[in-house]
Amino acid sequence: MNKEQEGLREALCTLGNGYFATRGAAEEAEADDVHYPGTYLAGSYNRLKSEVAGKTLENEDLVNWPNWLQLSFRLDGDKNWFRLEEKQVLDYRQELDFSEGILRREMHFKDKKHRETKITSTRLVSMANPHLACIKWEFTPVNWSGPVMMRSALDGSVKNEGVKRYKALSSKHLKIIEQGKTNDIIYLLVQTNQSRIYMAQAARCHVYSGNKKLRTNREILEEEGKISERFSFQASQGKTVTIEKIISVSSSKDRAINEPLNSSLETLRNELDFSALKARHSEAWSRLWKQFDITLKSPGNSQLLLRLHIFHLLQTSSMHTIGRDVGIPARGWHGEAYRGHIFWDELFIFPLLNYRLPDLTHSLLLYRYYRLGAAKKLAEKEGLKGAMFPWQSGSSGREESQVIHLNPKSGKWLPDHTYLQRHVNLAIAYNIWQYYEVTADRNFMKFYGAEMLLEIAHFFASITTWSEFRQRYEIRNVVGPDEFHTAYPGSDEPGINNNAYTNVMTSWLFSHAKKAFELIGTTRQEALKQKLKLDDREFSKWEEISRKLYVPFIKEGIIAQFEGYEQLPEFDWEAYREKYQSIQRLDRILNAEGDSVNCYKASKQADVLMLFYLFSAEELVQLFKDMGYQFNPERIPDNIEYYVSRTSDGSTLSRIVRSWVEARSDRECAWHCFREAIVSDFEDVQGGTTPEGIHMGSMAGTVDILQRCFTGLEVRDNVLRLNPYFPEEITSLGMEINYRGVWLSLEFSGNQCRIKSRDGAASPVKIKFRDQLFEIKGKMIKTISY
Template sequence: MSDWKLIYTDLKKEQEGLRESLCALGNGYFATRGAAEESEADGVHYPGTYLAGGYNRLKSELAGKTIENEDLVNWPNWLPLSFRLENDKNWFRLETKQVLSYRQELDLSEGLFRREMHVRDEKNRETRILSTRMVSMDNPHLAAIRWEFEPVNWSGTVMIRSAIDGSVKNEGVKRYQALNSQHLKIIEQGETDDVIYLLVQSNQSRIYMAQAARCQVFFKNKSVATKRESLQEEGKISERLSFHVSQGKTVKIEKIVVLSTSKDRATSDPLDNALEVLCDEPDFSTLQARHSRAWKRLWKQFGISLKSRGNSQFLLRLHIFHILQTSSVHTIGRDVGIPARGWHGEAYRGHIFWDELFIFPLLNYRLPDLTRSLLLYRYYRLRAAKKLAAKEGFAGVMFPWQSGSSGREESQVMHLNPRSGKWVPDNTYLQRHVNLAIAYNIWQYYEVTGDMNFMKYYGVEMLLEIARFFAGITTWSESKQRYEIRKVVGPDEFHTAYPESNEPGIDNNAYTNVVTSWLFSHALKAFDIIDTSRQETLKQKLQVDDREFRKWEEISKKLFVPFMEEGIIAQFEGYEQLREFDWEGYRKRYPDIKRLDRILDAEGDSVNDYKAAKQADVLMLFYLFSSEELVDLFQNMEYEFNPEWIPENIKYYVSRTSDGSTLSRVVRSWVEARSDRECAWSCFREAVVSDFEDIQGGTTPEGIHLGSMAGTVDIIQRCFTGLEVRDNILWINPCFPNEISSFSMQINYRGTWLFLDFSGTQCRIELKDETDSPIKIKFRDQFFEISGKTTKVVS
């Protein structure tokens, strides 16, 4: 790899799925995996094209039950491009040829995927192909492939086959393969004016997608005459182009594709639109130039410069690249959320979880309009969240743990344990803390942007409704003389019930209770900052009054937080009664114990019985809040909390965590940053390679982990720089590991671009824009204001 390119120079079947995820291309509207153009789903390769928000529900018979799942649909494969030489029967597949050289390259700077192949067939004919692919960041409906095709030691007739394949199914995740996977219905296919097209419809959500493709051949920028024929199979339309090539003379084969759907704005008929757009589009080089300029604009906003040991600079760019391919400027205004696994595969069925908590900080400081749009995805599902809450007997809104198209709860009822081969009940839907994450995201967005218009018309309403829900699920305990929150699941995810209990959920998860206290105070704070007229409107609309507000204040001060030994917060009530786990013994018995829940279940045991966590839970408090904020929070709840207890809490829970989630290392690096910089750097390095090296053993091929990717960038952006916004002040308190020598980035703070350059003990702050009012900054213990196009150096 280089700072901008991911390069493979070999072929490894066992790595193909991983490479297809890492080399996927997207633009925030759709994404296509980095599968070879000549490949098909065969257990090694898995071509997949996914539309942002393109879901479909199907019912399946499973373990004697009928269950319904909503999936991210694998839409028609637009990639197919292959060739065969005269007198050959078989179409080109790389695996069937003698490969003389191979190179695969993902160019992050320009958003291009290239494959260079030099092959020899059984007749000793050598052929070189340079394939270049893009999913346009300029026009979200466009994609293109260019083959530079050179017959090295032969001349003759070659036949090119280009196709659009709608016969695809959702088969990208092995543990889902017992479920119904046929999501597409073929509506129309054909060819017109040297263009092939296919129109499909998802069979439940009734989303139409049209794909149209034009394939042309050029020699020295002049069109080559070809003999063209089309071929129709069920669900698949293809065309064959035959022409003569001469030894050593390179021809270019260009395939331009347009995708259009019934979800698009200003579109009446997706097929008509696709055909019309395709007719207007120029050649590959022109499209590539526009696409590269669009990426250049994005990198200007999102670019970072890091000098450190190892290859962190490249890996952070790779992570930013995949974030922008999932959500970009083309996402703004579309009714879609940001999925935990990107639009890169079918894991988690493309659902939206709480990973926004780790993703939005990067977007807040660079493309705040995108964060706003993604928050509105939640706002537009308030009605569904209200129905979920009402179904459980509560007021307010209860956003689901897994969200998809409509905002209903999409969490699976049962999941397959690959170790035991058994389907077991899934109670992770009880993670009510996803609602707290949404509230926290709203407030963080406002702090960074100062977007009062959003808070006035959307944010405050969501905060009040979420607060109302949490007020409803709290109960008063006479014995404790405090409020409780019972029957939930915390961020840990392993503990979904008490030992030997038939009822799901645990009581008084410390993380949930503390953040709920924060929620009440900030919901009221948000209400106070909007104008009186809007306050009265919301009171009338939501039927909320001052008496309810006073109740929230009371609950926020009296929520129960369980503690164990001196200063150690209990993950939940009763945690101290669980058994200690034999970590050393299990590490000797199993090469990987990250998914300890599956191991114990296969052994007939339960992780619920042990002090063993999948990922950070209590530690999430130290991730979200500074020590000063935590002291204030606990003080408000009438608890003593000493910041000196934080290292002991970290030590206690780190030793009892399996790191079964890629997010766990992100949180650990963050919370260790101030007390153990060496450990923080080590955890950061583990987190930053988690997808690149697929450290969880087979999960990345099913889709990248977007929360972890964004989280690693945010460790550099906010954690090591000490960047935060509090009380209308931009705080900067850098504490870099020794492995980092310098770091620079641009951020957008309340509409103003600032350039921050950290080197040694100094920080250079440069305002790139004129400002209406001075920006208040606190650098370590120094407070100052800057305005105008100013540069200030502080240390």
């Protein structure tokens, strides 16, 4: 075992089902410098106040709930409970089977009395029943016989201690309400101390020799916040004893329950043994893989890592998420980084869900709709109109971004202005439109989507100002996706002006808010006009702004990241790469040196490239034309080259975007960037961030590169379009997508594409393959050579 890698393994071996998730920590482990058990309930937060740097801060955290994993043992004469680190390890293997969602550990070790023992641990968090999880230990004495005492526990004394940067902040979120035993079940009921969410956990342990259940002497031990059960049995050399621990989890956020503890106990009483639970769980995963799997033939481990990424997406958000008031956090339910908040990463995640489980996207978009009122209050507080969704969102929709943040390089707390990333609202708008394009879900647009688009458009209209000098509209004092540039050099006022990505996307927003409004019918139109206090003059104003928004250029054809970017000095990249092992977080490095990244042409991720990520060349040319600018698509490679050389790639999303935008002009580079992106969490390329939680946008983004980028898959004007350009390394690719209710099988191999309607289209599906336009009708197979 490599202790330095244990946190990474625990994050990557997290098991979940869209309702709750538990990190892949060892059953016998407790939180320390090596291990960090963590259990997270989707969308469950708690707020605490902390005194930091002379300020009183209130932060909202994703709560670390009681540790249900605890299972250990001790042998005759031992004082301490088993910990693998204290034994001589003879053999060790840890295996994550993501075809079935199973985590296994095989251990062979020797203690100080030379007693050898083998344990095979098998664990699952049920995808069939979201409230269930279980552990099976197969315990084999190799060269000894004697009594064994086992301990199973539910530990509610846990805190939020998974991110070292947050160490100075308050971390105790739980209070114990009730703990005890009923029949053969131990239970624990806890409540968050601010948000008052209840969680109940119940656990049942049985011991088997072969198929025979063993009678064991049991003892209950109650400590503050922790309920334990001890039981003994006689072990015989070479004979395996099986211990099965089955747990149920319920919370006050559940639907259709009376009370969490009763619900949890009832669920457990009605359940069968481990093998029955595993069979149902495996069947549920099999159904998911039929929808989500992408088969890839290419060198190396790309297929394996691709499936790992799909696996973690589905553990974060699955069919069990549908109907629950939750979003998708940037770091999954895999750790406490970013406090479990929801950012703009949905932009990279939703395309996978749109084409495979659109009901889930619908549910996740409703998370935003339910916070529309909060977004309107945020805008009103700033003296603005419409809806201003926060950069970081949690329980209620208020802005959860930090007021100050810790720079671990300097140990100093600094003001945090990243909340000025108003482009999160544009991402929400873009997601709404993309969902509609793929599903044609007019009812969603009618009752939810159009209203959000209109309110976001109303907000952006209110933050634009007219420049007499330029005779154009401007958007001032924002932060772009780049994140590094939060102010002008020497300025005390946060924000930069006329971020190109924000301004172009805002123009797109106004035209698509109008399109959405035209879709919903006159009755709903009149209702929304009245509700949102909109009239024809407002729509005319939006159209005028969309045509006259200012976009800065450095020189002909090169878009400026923001106004004044070209006046910043170049950064000495070579010197800093030589000086520091990693310069991904250049902002922290320069701050520790008494300098600021605001003073240089240096980006965390190049937000100008986001325009080429979201829009085809044709769409972008039309967007600029509508705004009164001529943009030559032949200059796209020049823009890419300009910004790539000035980017630190401090975000895991940076390589996703670069791979995408290089795909048409430099397929070798696109593949290289794809490979860098697909290993970013597996190899923890940022040096310690993945143990705090996986990067959900990056994981989904790598899969989407294969799904949409290399295949040229997009929907425009009610036509499904395919325009494949594969890197040489990809010899074949196969996947199934759901387009407007029709399941289509797409197989690319050599220079052929095979399209098959799996269920039979109820109505014809229009497909354009490069220049060929055709329809898929009924159960039909179409093969195209290209």
